[in-house]
Amino acid sequence: MKPSPAFPKVFKVSSKPHKFCPGCGHPVILKMLGQALDEMGLAQKTIFLVDIGCSLLAWDFFDLPTSQTHHGRTVPTAVGFKMADPQKIVVAYVGDGGAYAIGLQHTISSCLRDNPITTIVVNNTVYAMTGGQMAPTTTDAEITTTTPAGMQGVTTLRGPELLKPIASPQAYLARGSSRQPLMLKDYLKKALATQIKGHYSLVESLSACPLNWQTDARQTLDRLESLEKVFPLGEIK
Amino acid sequence: MAKKFLMGNQVLATAAVSAGAQVMFGYPITPASEILETWANLCQQNQVLKILQAEDEMAAGFGMIGACLAGVPAFTATAGPGNVLMQDAFSMAEALRLPTVAMIMQRGGLSTSTVIYSQEEVRLTCFGGNGEGFRVVYSPANLQELFDYTLKAFQTAWRYRWPTFILADGYQGKMKGAVEIKTDNLGLLTKNIKPILTKGVNLRNCYNLEEEIGEIILAYQKDFQAKRGKIEEWQTYQTKGMEIMLVAHGIVAAACRPAVDQLRRRGIKAGLFRPITLRPFPAAAAGRFAKKVKKVIIIESALGQLASLFKDELAWVATPLVEVNKPAMGFTPEEIYETVASLS
Ligand SMILES: Cc1ncc(C[n+]2csc(CCOP(=O)(O)OP(=O)(O)O)c2C)c(N)n1
Ligand code: SF4
Ligand SMILES: [Mg+2]
Numbered sequence: 001m002k003p004s005p006a007f008p009k010v011f012k013v014s015s016k017p018h019k020f021c022p023g024c025g026h027p028v029i030l031k032m033l034g035q036a037l038d039e040m041g042l043a044q045k046t047i048f049l050v051d052i053g054c055s056l057l058a059w060d061f062f063d064l065p066t067s068q069t070h071h072g073r074t075v076p077t078a079v080g081f082k083m084a085d086p087q088k089i090v091v092a093y094v095g096d097g098g099a100y101a102i103g104l105q106h107t108i109s110s111c112l113r114d115n116p117i118t119t120i121v122v123n124n125t126v127y128a129m130t131g132g133q134m135a136p137t138t139t140d141a142e143i144t145t146t147t148p149a150g151m152q153g154v155t156t157l158r159g160p161e162l163l164k165p166i167a168s169p170q171a172y173l174a175r176g177s178s179r180q181p182l183m184l185k186d187y188l189k190k191a192l193a194t195q196i197k198g199h200y201s202l203v204e205s206l207s208a209c210p211l212n213w214q215t216d217a218r219q220t221l222d223r224l225e226s227l228e229k230v231f232p233l234g235e236i237k
Numbered sequence: 238m239a240k241k242f243l244m245g246n247q248v249l250a251t252a253a254v255s256a257g258a259q260v261m262f263g264y265p266i267t268p269a270s271e272i273l274e275t276w277a278n279l280c281q282q283n284q285v286l287k288i289l290q291a292e293d294e295m296a297a298g299f300g301m302i303g304a305c306l307a308g309v310p311a312f313t314a315t316a317g318p319g320n321v322l323m324q325d326a327f328s329m330a331e332a333l334r335l336p337t338v339a340m341i342m343q344r345g346g347l348s349t350s351t352v353i354y355s356q357e358e359v360r361l362t363c364f365g366g367n368g369e370g371f372r373v374v375y376s377p378a379n380l381q382e383l384f385d386y387t388l389k390a391f392q393t394a395w396r397y398r399w400p401t402f403i404l405a406d407g408y409q410g411k412m413k414g415a416v417e418i419k420t421d422n423l424g425l426l427t428k429n430i431k432p433i434l435t436k437g438v439n440l441r442n443c444y445n446l447e448e449e450i451g452e453i454i455l456a457y458q459k460d461f462q463a464k465r466g467k468i469e470e471w472q473t474y475q476t477k478g479m480e481i482m483l484v485a486h487g488i489v490a491a492a493c494r495p496a497v498d499q500l501r502r503r504g505i506k507a508g509l510f511r512p513i514t515l516r517p518f519p520a521a522a523a524g525r526f527a528k529k530v531k532k533v534i535i536i537e538s539a540l541g542q543l544a545s546l547f548k549d550e551l552a553w554v555a556t557p558l559v560e561v562n563k564p565a566m567g568f569t570p571e572e573i574y575e576t577v578a579s580l581s
Contacts, residue, residue, distance in 0.1 A: 012439075047306075047307075047434060049303075052443060056441070056443050059439055059440070059441040059443075060439040060441075065434040065435055065436060065437075065438050065439075066434075066438075066439045066440070067306060067333070067439075067440040067441075068440065068441045068442050068443055069299060069302070069329065069442075070299070070325055070326075070329055070442075072295075073295060073296075073326070073329075076291065076295065076296035076297075076298075076299035076303070077299045077300070077303040078303060079289070079296070079300055080260070080262060080299065080300030080301060080302060080303025080304045080306075080307075080311065081303035081304065081306055081307045081434075082303070083260055083287055083289060083300070083303070083304060084259070084260055084287075084304035084309035084311065085307040085308075085309065085432070088307070105292045105293060105296070106292065106295075108292075109291070109292035109296065
């Protein structure tokens, strides 16, 4: 197997080491995005927009034109940018809270309109930046700071599956995991290719948050793996 | 120059084209909806123009921000509860100094309220958001001014890079009349239009340290204060020998003019000071007049929102001040005449 390059060329070296916690899934996802952009030769025309959530820590992660937006508002900002400059590749990088709670209307509407943008949803099943509160993706018995007794009987939101019935025939929806980076990179490349063809794409990635999960390295990987039972990996559309 | 017979909201959309705007993001709300509808029709005639009827006002506001980041003049229009939701985007535009342009057609205040008229969105438009009001707010008073100040709003936004507003109301939006459609030298100063989010640019609005953001706010304030003299606009009427100074903005200021004429005929030396920019408030000019008169009477369709702008910056003026407030209700010139006559 060819070893993965250590640093994607599109990384901004001066902002490394990155700002995420040790063991966090975010930098794995960002590394795969960086490699995908490098390999597809898209770095020169990509615009990177990040939500408020731990995604905000990526505001200077890449050597790309990058802007933070507000919590939940990254998708409409991406839609507006793309309308104004259709030649650019526009990536919205959002947490599960941003994409499926406060900004869910934008996630649904941008998919419904088949806006040619790529949304990356980092699903760590909690509101990580604010200290581990419940998210729409929090699983049944999961204990969070706002669900101290778990939340039995509540349906967990599965984003790509929710969007599937309303997505255009040419749209692309997939779920990967920071546990399986190369699979994730493959999905990201297909998503970017879909945008180039003028259609909507969303890739959700399961992502570890050892800080709020309060897990050690082994437990983190086990938990990520067990999440795949609730959030099946694969190309959903 | 061509004259066209248009409704106020049509004037605004037409002016946006003349100003160089290319994209409108909106969400229907009375009394602003015809701006979006007119723009939709203009898009049919001109392939360069684009429109997004967004899923809500947050999406409209942030869509506009996205377009501005790409260097394309964009705008939105809303009112009342939509103005409340859009503060989310306006506060980010303020933080990142993005040249957004928003047409606010005030409707009744307090919640959903009435759909046509008030001056209850002054405070929200000038100071909405968790910030310091680094915004430019124009308050036009007639159909021609809706056109002229829309042209100016785009120029101001891209030149000074503060979120810029046309603050009108449903009376003006729904009113019809003849308007000169100017296409001469008032067009957008193209040299100021360029992409904002470009190579090497990493923008954030979230900071670690109190000092970091504190310094930014102070730098913004310095710049806002330095430029305000170039941005502030006002209009006066019958100030010769003025003893009673009426202060009003927008359509209420328009109603004050015939009232001033009538008062003068009765020998009452009334005059009018009309701030055109509510933010930055033309405080120095207002102060020059206010200190010389016997009484200042501030008249508005709100409970002292204009008055508080005045008092905030002109606390040093010793002249007695009276407020005439009719929250969410309009004024006739006769009514203003009678009220002022009884106070004189
Ligand atoms: C309008 C608004 N509401 C609330 C917040 C506080 N807040 C910041 S991040 C966040 C949750 C982030 O969760 P998620 O989107 O899942 O991202 P993560 O941190 O887990 O990566 C919240 C609620 C905010 N910044 N803005
Ligand atoms: S709090 Fe969780 S999601 Fe945020 S940086 Fe730390 S590990 Fe990553
Ligand atoms: Mg999360």
